[in-house]
Amino acid sequence: MKLTILGCYAATPRTFTNPTSQVLEIKNHLFLIDCGEGTQVQLRKNKIKFSKIQHIFISHLHGDHCFGLVGLISTFRLLNRETDLHVYGPKGIKEIITLQLKLSNSWTNYSLYFHELESKSPEVLYEDSKVSVETIPLNHRIYTNGFLFKEKPGDRKLIIGRAESLNIDVSLYNSLKKGKDVISEEGELIKNEEVTTDPAAPKSYAYCSDTVFYPEIIPQIKGSTVLYHESTFLEDKHELAAPTKHSTAKQAATIAKEAQVSKLLLGHYSTRYPDLDKFREEASEIFPNCELSDDGKIFLFE
C-alpha cells in the first residue's frame, strides 16, 4: 500500500502549496482521492501514469477538493484516453462536469461514469476480489464523505516443501490456499493448517477530510492500518474549528487513539501556520505514531 500526497493544504492553492489530492496504490489499483486545482500538474510532477487512474473519489464539493477535476477529465481526453473513468462524489458533481464539457463542446472519447452520493450511511462504492472502498460519512459544512479502502484477506500461504513431502497433488494447491483440507495421494486427510500459514494481515486506509471532530466514525475505522485525518488548526485556534467544521491536530489524534489505528497522518493544514512540526508535536502527545503529510511525500505501508 503506497500513498502519494499531491496536495495537503487547506483553502487556496499557493506558490508552494497545493490543495487536497492524493493517490493510493493498493492491490494494483491507483485510486485518486480528491482533486483540487492543479492536481494534474502534481500528477505529472510525481510521474503518476494518467491512464492507470480509473477511479476518482471526491469527498465534497468545496473547491479545494474538486476544482481540478474538470481539467483532469479534459486532459485525459486530449491524451486520447480509452480507459473507462469512474467518478464518485456528492450529488451535483455530474452536473458540474457535464455542463462544462457541453459548453466547451468537448465530450470525452472514453466512457465517463458518475456515481453520485447522497446517503448519510456508509455505502460500498467499489469492490473486487482484492479490495473494497466504502464511504465514511463525515460532518462538515456541506455533505462530505471520507473513504475507507480495505484489502481483502489474501490466500493462505502454502508451505511447499511440506506439501511435497506429504505427497499432495499440485492440482490441490489452490484448494489449500483457499483454506480447504485435502486428501493426499496415499488417501490420507491432510488438515489445512499442517501445510499453510496465515496470509499477511489485510491493510486498510481511512481518509477523513474535511470534518469537525466526529467520534461517530470510530466504529467504522476501528483498527485501520492508516488514518489520514484533517487537522486544519492547532489547539491555539480551537475556537475556529467547531464553527468552520474542521478539526485540530489534537482532535485528529484523539480519533486515532480511540479508533486504535496503527498510524495517523495529518494534513489539510491552514496556511496560517508556518511551522508544520507543531501539528506533529500536538498530536504526538495523544497518539505518538503520527506523521505529517506534505506535498510530494510518499508513504509506503508494508
Next chain:
Amino acid sequence: MKLTILGCYAATPRTFTNPTSQVLEIKNHLFLIDCGEGTQVQLRKNKIKFSKIQHIFISHLHGDHCFGLVGLISTFRLLNRETDLHVYGPKGIKEIITLQLKLSNSWTNYSLYFHELESKSPEVLYEDSKVSVETIPLNHRIYTNGFLFKEKPGDRKLIIGRAESLNIDVSLYNSLKKGKDVISEEGELIKNEEVTTDPAAPKSYAYCSDTVFYPEIIPQIKGSTVLYHESTFLEDKHELAAPTKHSTAKQAATIAKEAQVSKLLLGHYSTRYPDLDKFREEASEIFPNCELSDDGKIFLFE
C-alpha cells in the same frame, strides 16, 4: 501599457507550462485576460495584487482559457475581497460559476457581475474617460472573442513657462489641456497651439486567441500598438491548423502585416514544439517586429 504573460501554452497545464492567461496594465487598470487552470498561482508568482483586478475577460469556454476562473473567484472570497468583480465571457459562463458556488455553498461576499456575450459583431464591454475595451469576434471551434483595449487620447501637454510668460491665469490651464483657446490677463486671445503640444499617441492592445487565420479582423485591429495573435502551430503542421481552427506563426504574421500593427506577440504554442524560437523565425520572415510570449515574461510598451 504593461503586459504580464501568466501562461501562453495550448491545451493542458504541464509541469513547466501554463495555459492561457495574461494581465494588461493600462491607464491604472489591471485587466485579466483569460484564466486557465493555475492562473491564481501564476498571479501570486508574478506578485500581482488580487484586489486590483476588477475586470476579467474570457475569450471562450475551452478549458485552457477558463478552468482557473472558479478557483480565482473562490480565492477572492477567502481573502475577504470587498471590491466588485466583473466577468465578461460567452453565454454560459454565469451558469458554470454559479452552479459551482451554489453546490459548494460558497457565495461571494463581494459583488460579482457577469456580462454574457453572444453577439457576432464587435461590442464595447467597458469604457471610461481613459480607456475602452471591445470584443473582436474570432473564428474558432466554439463562440470566441478577442479583445481590443484602447487608450483614449490624453490631454494636450501644457508648456508651463510659455503660459506663465503670456500671463494666463492658472484657472484656465485645464481648458488649455482640453484644447481650448483662452484669454490672457491682458485680454488677449491666446490660441491653444501657442501654449500646448500634442498628447502622447494613445496605445492599443489587440488580443486574438484562439482563432483560425481570419482576415476579417484586420479592419478592426488596424494600426494597433501591439497584437497578440495565437500561433498554435508552425507551417510544418499547416494541415492541422484549419480543421482545429487554429493559426500558424506565418498566418499570425500575415495578419500583423496586413493590419499594420507596430508589434506582434506570438503565443498559444502547441507543446509538441520544444524550440519556441522557430515560431519567431517563421513569423519574422513576414513581420520582423515580433516577439515570443513566455510564462512570466513582462512586456512594457512605452
